[in-house]
Amino acid sequence: xxxxxxxxxxxxxxxxxxxxxxxxxxxxxxxxxxxxxxxxxxxxxxxxxxxxxxxxxxxxxxxxxxxxxxxxxxxxxxxxxxxxxxxxxxxxxxxxxxxxxxxxxxxxxxxxxxxxxxxxxxxxxxxxxxxxxxxxxxxxxxxxxxxxxxxxxxxxxxxxxxxxxxxxxxxxxxxxxxxxxxxxxxxxxxxxxxxxxxxxxxxxxxxxxxxxxxxxxxxxxxxxxxxxxxxxxxxxxxxxxxxxx
Amino acid sequence: xxxxxxxxxxxxxxxxxxxxxxxxxxxxxxxxxxxxxxxxxxxxxxxxxxxxxxxxxxxxxxxxxxxxxxxxxxxxxxxxxxxxxxxxxxxxxxxxxxxxxxxxxxxxxxxxxxxxxxxxxxxxxxxxxxxxxxxxxxxxxxxxxxxxxxxxxxxxxxxxxxxxxxxxxxxxxxxxxxxxxxxxxxxxxxxxxxxxxxxxxxxxxxxxxxxxxxxxxxxxxxxxxxxxxxxxxxxxxxxxxxxxxxxxxxxxxxxxxxxxxxxxxxxxxxxxxxxxxxxxxxxxxxxxx
Numbered sequence: 001x002x003x004x005x006x007x008x009x010x011x012x013x014x015x016x017x018x019x020x021x022x023x024x025x026x027x028x029x030x031x032x033x034x035x036x037x038x039x040x041x042x043x044x045x046x047x048x049x050x051x052x053x054x055x056x057x058x059x060x061x062x063x064x065x066x067x068x069x070x071x072x073x074x075x076x077x078x079x080x081x082x083x084x085x086x087x088x089x090x091x092x093x094x095x096x097x098x099x100x101x102x103x104x105x106x107x108x109x110x111x112x113x114x115x116x117x118x119x120x121x122x123x124x125x126x127x128x129x130x131x132x133x134x135x136x137x138x139x140x141x142x143x144x145x146x147x148x149x150x151x152x153x154x155x156x157x158x159x160x161x162x163x164x165x166x167x168x169x170x171x172x173x174x175x176x177x178x179x180x181x182x183x184x185x186x187x188x189x190x191x192x193x194x195x196x197x198x199x200x201x202x203x204x205x206x207x208x209x210x211x212x213x214x215x216x217x218x219x220x221x222x223x224x225x226x227x228x229x230x231x232x233x234x235x236x237x238x239x240x241x242x243x244x245x
Numbered sequence: 246x247x248x249x250x251x252x253x254x255x256x257x258x259x260x261x262x263x264x265x266x267x268x269x270x271x272x273x274x275x276x277x278x279x280x281x282x283x284x285x286x287x288x289x290x291x292x293x294x295x296x297x298x299x300x301x302x303x304x305x306x307x308x309x310x311x312x313x314x315x316x317x318x319x320x321x322x323x324x325x326x327x328x329x330x331x332x333x334x335x336x337x338x339x340x341x342x343x344x345x346x347x348x349x350x351x352x353x354x355x356x357x358x359x360x361x362x363x364x365x366x367x368x369x370x371x372x373x374x375x376x377x378x379x380x381x382x383x384x385x386x387x388x389x390x391x392x393x394x395x396x397x398x399x400x401x402x403x404x405x406x407x408x409x410x411x412x413x414x415x416x417x418x419x420x421x422x423x424x425x426x427x428x429x430x431x432x433x434x435x436x437x438x439x440x441x442x443x444x445x446x447x448x449x450x451x452x453x454x455x456x457x458x459x460x461x462x463x464x465x466x467x468x469x470x471x472x473x474x475x476x477x478x479x480x481x482x483x484x485x486x487x488x489x490x491x492x493x494x495x496x497x498x499x500x501x502x503x504x505x506x507x508x509x510x511x512x513x514x515x516x517x518x519x520x521x522x523x524x525x526x527x528x529x530x531x532x533x534x
Binding site: 060061062078079081085087088089090098099125126127141145 | 435438450529
């Protein structure tokens with residue numbers, strides 16, 4: 001079975017069939033099927049322990065998929081984790097270029113960092129960055145690889161609300177500009193509705209709900225349709241409306 | 246899913262942060278009373294100076310006989326004399342040579358073993374158990390065995406120094422390698438680093454703070470080993486100078502030898518500090534300094 005075949009280099013659609021992941025007795029993903037259109041922006045919602053991160057890790061190639069699963073994944077893939085995961089002993093631009101050939105590295109890193117608004121901080125140590133800046137650097141590190149699949153694992157969960165708003169705008173900008181097939185894992189319903197074309201809810205190891213978002217961008221909480229969609233998603237996630245209010 | 250607040254610390258430095266506190270009580274500092282107060286630089290010199298003055302006064306008043314302890318002025322005069330006759334430089338070079346050779350061998354061995362044990366399962370199984378067993382033994386107790394094995398020439402002395410340096414380097418580098426943040430390693434993997442790249446860009450730099458602490462311990466240990474080793478039938482070196490002086494009740498020369506030992510230790514420690522400052526410039530504590 002050819003799991004990490006280079007076939008996906010030719011097309012950008014993501015296709016997953018029959019993906020099952022078990023940890024001991026616990027079935028986290030149960031014969032899951034998933035299709036993502038090329039260049040689409042999808043949000044994956046789910047309760048804690050619903051297997052969101054497990055799915056993302058498999059898509060990133062961090063976890064081995066079982067042999068019976070069939071995966072067609074766009075490559076190269078890049079991941080932005082919840083923590084920036086910058087190497088503290090490398091300058092910011094060196095972090096961005098990690099694992100890439102060094103020819104013209106500096107210039108490419110500078111470009112990517114400028115694009116995320118961090119051009120002036122490329123030559124500092126990561127410790128001196130704020131949380132938001134560090135996450136921007138992590139975004140630049142993902143983008144510089146020109147990924148066809150961009151995986152975001154709760155990338156803004158640790159940021160303060162104001163920084164998060166700026167990061168949302170930045171991510172949308174970058175997505176529009178580069179057009180990778182994007183999947184963001186989040187537990188924040190608002191974030192999902194603000195960013196994605198399509199929201200998936202993961203429950204019981206499968207995609208339990210698949211909801212298109214056709215609100216025009218840029219979106220705001222006050223938009224018509226936002227609240228309704230939000231309510232629907234919360235219901236899918238099993239949150240009582242009184243609790244949510 | 247990781248909780249929002251818990252993960253709010255975006256720095257990956259936590260595992261190394263503890264290392265910043267360690268160097269304070271390493272090698273050379275152990276030789277002088279550890280003054281924790283951060284008062285002005287001059288104030289720190291006052292009490293040692295007073296002690297020396299008291300010592301001088303007591304010697305002059307005849308309270309301390311020269312057989313017990315020579316007066317500071319005598320020590321100074323003897324130092325000058327030993328330098329002038331070329332005796333001190335000669336013995337110093339011999340001692341330095343021993344430490345340098347033994348230390349190099351020890352650090353190389355310790356590092357090689359730590360790399361083998363740290364980077365491969367098989368290596369760990371083969372290397373770590375015997376190392377952990379051996380390290381519990383006070384290695385200075387090996388002196389009699391070393392004399393039997395290597396005689397009383399240079400070999401047992403250098404071997405002892407090497408042994409003293411091996412264990413601190415092994416233990417700290419091994420711990421440093423194993424302490425690699427798995428999240429960083431994972432990220433590096435996603436971004437296309439192969440095993441070699443991972444070792445070079447993630448594991449070794451991550452282990453460096455710990456390894457440098459080990460290097461300072463190793464220096465202290467090597468120095469201690471030198472002192473002991475030079476008691477074994479030496480015909481040259483600072484230890485010989487001291488032993489020889491004992492025969493002639495020259496407490497002044499003994500003190501000179503002790504001071505030289507202390508200064509060498511201090512110098513070596515300063516050297517490692519310098520290396521640390523250069524190599525660990527990325528650490529938050531050092532950024533402010």
